[in-house]
Amino acid sequence: MDGLKLWLAEVGRKAYVAFIEQDRWKLYLKGLGITMEVAFFAAIIGIIIGTVLAFMKLSVKRNGKPSFLARIANAYIDIIRGTPSVLQLLIMWFIILSFCRNKILVACLSFGINSGAYVAEIVRAGILAVDKGQTEAGRSLGLSQFQTMRYIVIPQAFKNVLPPLGNEFIVLLKETAILGYVALDDLTRVANQITSRTYEAFMPLIGAALIYFVIIKILTILLNKMERRLRKSDNR
């Protein structure tokens, strides 16, 4: 009995030190804010870049060979996928954008450029998954390539693309845990710092992990809901 009481008291003290003392919970919240901010804006940048890349990749020359634009897109995707995202972030911060002192901006750009490569594949697959017959029917009516894309293919591709884009966002959210490499105080770095300040690892690290987990769990539930609704309204 006494042992249990002692143990509980010890846990309470550790939790107090990790979260309450010196208003440390505010640090976690601020860290979470940075994590979410970077993930959110990077996702938007990624979607824009990825969509452009996807259409570049899909462009073909008249003889069916990949166009110049498609080659550029392929090279971009190769480079991004072939290098660690930590290094990309460091290269952006210390070399390419070293003149820019706004860390958040550099982080958003770096992660956005990274995510764009993956979004490109998602968007491309989503467009290719639309039945070829849809395009043929559009073109046979005299609609141009652009009109067929705009009114028929893209609306249908949109549904294919939403669920994997949600997954990509979750991946992105977790990837931002490397922001500490450029001294940005995201959630992971905050937990790490509190660990070294209080000489207690358990509470800060498990606590941070739980926060990520809960947020991603909520996102996953929302995503599944959306997917189910998309499937229900799937008029096929």
Add this chain to the structure above:
Amino acid sequence: MITVKNLHKSFEDNNHVLRGVNYHISPGEKIVIVGPSGSGKSTFLRCLNLLERPTEGEIWFDGQCITDERVDINHVRQHMGMVFQHFNLFHNLTIMDNIILAPTKLKLQTVEEAKENALKLLTRVGLQEKADAYPASLSGGQKQRIAIVRSLAMNPRVMLFDEPTSALDPEMVGEVLQVMKELADSGMTMVVVTHEMGFAREVGTKVLFMDGGNIVEENTPAEFFGNPQAPRLKEFLSKVL
């Protein structure tokens, strides 16, 4: 109306699918094309509206050489309707929007005109109450009738059909053939790839037999079925009749 001169088509993997097809279609004709699987019927039909680019040869439509690189193919296609085996209705649009999309976006009709015209056409095929439904809620036969209506909404001068009843349950074949017969009676020029020999006999002005990438025999339905010449056609007919 359509003249095909020395039409060749090969695909990348070097299979020579069409081997020098020549043919002439006059206004008001109903050309029915039959032949074994893989003989190039679909490829021939799809070359007529350039869904497939011929590798060699010329196609003339209403006095214009449409295989010429400089011709605006989108404009030519506005006058050639096409109906596909798998209907290819636009999944993301209602029946009404399927029908009026092309006429309105191509600025040939105002939305009001297009809707009025669409309702008339839908009434003609008995599907006016489906205007606001989505394709997914229709049967195969209904989808194909809508697909025909969608093509007709462009006021085409010729209609191409690629096995329009092959993907249908047997009990729905009749309703689609009925619409096609009515269309034929209205004077439309039609080119129809089909396995429906009854339709070929009844509606066709000419029946073509394709095999090995060429037209092997061409005749009036009575002669075609009653007095076939080519051995391969005799063999084919003995299998399908």
